[in-house]
Amino acid sequence: MLAVVYIFKIDDRGAVGHTVDDLDRLLAEDAGFVWVDIPHCDDDAVRVLSETFGFHRLAVKDIRERNRVPKMHVYADHVFVVLHAPERGERGHVHYLELDQFIGGNYLVTVHGPNNPAVSEAAAERETRAVRERLANGRLRPASPAALSHAVVAALIRNQEEYVELVTADVWALEQQVTGGQVAEPEAFLTDLFRARHGLLSVRTMAALSGALYSHLAQVADLPGGHRGSVDDIADRFTRVRRITDGQREYLQGVIDFYQSLLTLRSTVVGQTQNDRVQELTVASYAQNEEVKKISAWAAIFFAPSLVAAVYGMNFIHMPELEWMFGYPFAVVLMVLAGMALHWAFKRRGWL
Structure with missing residues (x-):
């Protein structure tokens, strides 16, 4: 049924x-x-x-x-x-x-x-x-x-x-x-x-x-x-x-x-925003690199006089320049010329 x-x-x-x-x-x-x-x-x-x-x-x-x-x-x-x-x-x-x-x-x-x-x-x-x-x-x-x-x-x-x-x-x-x-x-x-x-x-x-x-x-x-x-x-x-x-x-x-x-x-707007941000970071990085180059250039320029001063500041006995009458002016001129030469070189390369 x-x-x-x-x-x-x-x-x-x-x-x-x-x-x-x-x-x-x-x-x-x-x-x-x-x-x-x-x-x-x-x-x-x-x-x-x-x-x-x-x-x-x-x-x-x-x-x-x-x-x-x-x-x-x-x-x-x-x-x-x-x-x-x-x-x-x-x-x-x-x-x-x-x-x-x-x-x-x-x-x-x-x-x-x-x-x-x-x-x-x-x-x-x-x-x-x-x-x-x-x-x-x-x-x-x-x-x-x-x-x-x-x-x-x-x-x-x-x-x-x-x-x-x-x-x-x-x-x-x-x-x-x-x-x-x-x-x-x-x-x-x-x-x-x-x-x-x-x-x-x-x-x-x-x-x-x-x-x-x-x-x-x-x-x-x-x-x-x-x-x-x-x-x-x-x-x-x-x-x-x-x-x-x-x-x-x-x-x-x-x-x-x-x-x-x-x-x-x-998505396009986000991509454009990201591109702008990347561009900003690139510009900032470039500017930072320029500043680093300037700092490095000036450090090298001041390093040359420091090197000359360090050499003649060692006061070894057998250093003919210590008894030379023009030894001090020579060292000063050498430091100035070294600094000027480095400044000219960095200026020419665009670092300064």
């Missing part, structure tokens, strides 16, 4: 709930059609889908496993469709909520998941729960399984649009941070930009692939229990979501380009 399942017989009188035990009888009736909504596909659900409805084993296998992309298969008496809706997770992660459908002439079977364990049951059943509520209060009176499927898929598309609206609010907030100069941490800001871009790309992929599937379905002749007009409408709605997402993605790319320009400009 299925743990959780919603079974409705829908006809002119509205939607009436039933149990799994009534399913064979309901499918055998001519009036109206049956909607079976399975939140969790367990072994009992697989048995009903395989034995009661006789669905292809590959289709049943698909509903037991996670499908990363939308898909569609047209069988002789029904159409199998796999679609996704977005759900925001932690740190900008986008959960793909899978919704599988079997659309036949007198039945619609919807199967949820399997989904990430982090996704709540309320989020996973969002579309079908909204349709069940509309059936209960009489606001929805589908005339065929295709019409009911149209209502379910339309709810899924609205959720895609709401997700785009949610990401768009994030994009606008990011733009205000950039234009207002309120980006305190560039790394965190770039992470937020990537998360917004990832969200838009995810929804864009869902809408584009799903729209392509329904556009292809519209070209199939003799749709089982379907209405071509509703299929065309769904394809147009998916196309609209894709175009809206493309527009917001271009808007976000403008924010990214503007922020990149700001980073480039700031």
Whole structure:
């Protein structure tokens, strides 16, 4: 026995709930059609889908496993469709909520998941729960399984649009941070930009692939229990979501380009400031070198007289100049000439 399942017989009188035990009888009736909504596909659900409805084993296998992309298969008496809706997770992660459908002439079977364990049951059943509520209060009176499927898929598309609206609010907030100069941490800001871009790309992929599937379905002749007009409408709605997402993605790319320009400009200013600082240090170093050369030159100039004075100040006995009458004037003149010669040499080299 299925743990959780919603079974409705829908006809002119509205939607009436039933149990799994009534399913064979309901499918055998001519009036109206049956909607079976399975939140969790367990072994009992697989048995009903395989034995009661006789669905292809590959289709049943698909509903037991996670499908990363939308898909569609047209069988002789029904159409199998796999679609996704977005759900925001932690740190900008986008959960793909899978919704599988079997659309036949007198039945619609919807199967949820399997989904990430982090996704709540309320989020996973969002579309079908909204349709069940509309059936209960009489606001929805589908005339065929295709019409009911149209209502379910339309709810899924609205959720895609709401997700785009949610990401768009994030994009606008990011733009205000950039234009207002309120980006305190560039790394965190770039992470937020990537998360917004990832969200838009995810929804864009869902809408584009799903729209392509329904556009292809519209070209199939003799749709089982379907209405071509509703299929065309769904394809147009998916196309609209894709175009809206493309527009917001271009808007976000403008924010990214503007922020990149700001980073480039700031980097240029910092580089220019560093170049100016290096130039200032170079000028200071050059000036310091000039001062060092002057000090060294004057030290050498004063060293020459000091050397002569040191030599003649040693007072050795055997120094002929000590007894020479012109020894003192000679030493003074030698010191002056040595200093002048060094001064001339350094002046010529530009040290003085």
